[in-house]
């Protein structure tokens with residue numbers, strides 16, 4: 001009967017290439033410690049994978065690598081959208097007709113007569129209440 005848990009006799013230490021002998025992962029504790037330090041955690045699935053520290057791999061497999069690139073691409077799109085929103089905001093700070101999740105916070109606005117308004121999108125609200133935009137809106141803050 002073959003014990004599959006035991007390394008083949010010709011297995012060598014992945015660190016120093018000496019024969020493994022009776023050891024499973026590395027020839028010695030020293031090499032085993034090195035071997036362990038060569039493990040990284042996949043940023044996508046959290047799985048441990050073996051890689052040299054000098055390598056820039058952050059994912060365990062090509063599948064995870066594809067997923068990682070997808071996420072990076074999505075980040076790039078969001079960054080571009082935010083940049084565009086910022087550009088528009090700087091050109092037309094109060095009347096821009098755009099909506100991004102960046103502005104989807106809850107805002108509380110107090111008008112001079114003490115009326116409190118709550119809104120999810122400050123810019124949309126200000127667009128709808130442009131008559132108040134002559135500098136009379138006293139307070140606007142995030143809830």
Ligand SMILES: [Zn+2]
Nearest residue numbers: 013016027031
């Ligand atoms: Zn070794």
Ligand SMILES: [Zn+2]
Nearest residue numbers: 042045060064
């Ligand atoms: Zn992975």
